[in-house]
Amino acid sequence: MADRNAPKKHGKSGDAREERLKAALKANMARRKAQAKARASADDKADKDEG
Structure with missing residues (x-):
């Protein structure tokens, strides 16, 4: 309980x-x-294959 009131040490x-x-x-x-770039690339490839 005493630790709760102790100030926090900011140092190294x-x-x-x-x-x-x-x-x-x-x-x-x-x-x-x-990951986002890979997903976008995969989506672009899928769109080209379908169309």
Whole structure:
């Protein structure tokens, strides 16, 4: 219970966590962008095959 009132430490570990989160977000966005590009490419190919 005493830990709830203790101030949170912002220091080197906080910066490291922020850097890890930033890198994970960047990788996630790149992966999503690649997936969207692949889906769009697959849709274009499907449209050309039908028509």
